[in-house]
Amino acid sequence: MVTTGDTSARPARPARSAARQALSLLSGFVLSAWFGGTLTALVVSLILKSVPLFCWALGGLAAAVLLVAVRARTRRVREGVPVSRVALARIESRRATNGEFADVPVRFDLTVAPDDAPAYRVAVHESVNLVDLADYPEGRVLVVTYREGEPWKVELDRRPTAEWARRAAEERIDTAPEHTRVKAGREGWSWCLVVLLGLLVAVTLVLVRYAGELWEGSGHGAPAPSPTGSRVPGPSSGSTTVTTVTGSASSPSTLRAGEMRRLANTLVTGMGTEMGTRVTIEEKVMSAVGSEGFSADEGFPMSLRAIPYELLPALVDTARTGLGVDTPESWRIDITTGGAGPAPVVRVTVAGHGKSGYLLADAVGRITERHPA
Structure with a gap:
């Protein structure tokens, strides 16, 4: 049996509304700012030996940790457990990126052909023992797994079932065009940038708010001593x-x-x-x-x-x-x-x-x- 990659459409990604994505980024900014601000205030309270500021910062930090835990749990419940899919894939090319140890990282360029979706190209990195590297020649069809809705998260299935192993040995896959290549989404990078921005903004605001007290506490703002002999x-x-x-x-x-x-x-x-x-x-x-x-x-x-x-x-x-x-x-x-x-x-x-x-x-x-x- 020969499987040809239907390249008329790229593999579908889960539709995520712009409003939901904006809300996620906004909540990430607020939580990171809250966390960074309370943590900075806690450090400032120790420097200034301010008990009220310490109590406020400690309570705010505990609330921030609680909100982060609740947000993570709510997201897991909403999105559910990621579903793993099995598919056949063709090795288009492979390249070892380091050869200093027995297990070396190898970059595989694959054509993945799901049974219920168009074939697509993707690059994955796997650690392969030098002894087994010859078992992955270009053109070989093997079994892979990927996450539903995240087709770029592909892993080699080292121990496939007997049925999938038989299919990998018998079936052939056509090379998918380059325009079908998928890459990791950019939402993770956007979220990291927003979190970093929230932390920087909060830390700056707290330090500016207590700059005078910190300056005086360091001794630079103390009144000058009386002139000599006065x-x-x-x-x-x-x-x-x-x-x-x-x-x-x-x-x-x-x-x-x-x-x-x-x-x-x-x-x-x-x-x-x-x-x-x-x-x-x-x-x-x-x-x-x-x-x-x-x-x-x-x-x-x-x-x-x-x-x-x-x-x-x-x-x-x-x-x-x-x-x-x-x-x-x-x-x-x-x-x-x-x-x-x-x-x-x-x-x-x-x-x-x-x-x-x-x-x-x-x-x-x-x-x-x-x-x-």
């Missing part, structure tokens, strides 16, 4: 003043050798006295609390020049590595007397990833207490 009213009444100086543009940190001593001299000049009750040192800033009239509540006055600044960077290094704070994000030094006398007490605090710890040291840099995270 006096600002302190937290207590009376003659207490707070003087703040910042590091030079060429200095990456106050931990640089000699930088703390230089800033301390600048503080003394700006305050007009070397006596103070508290000194605070951070990455790029040093400030001091001074009082012209001693008050026990403000701490015993100490000499800013007598503080052992050269020993402080080593204490910071010890705090960073020995207090159980993984990858410290910030550090701070507080030097006070606590009203017990003129000898300063140094407290070094490190923090990072929600943890903090501190150590105490005396006036000669000897650690007296450790309080790990």
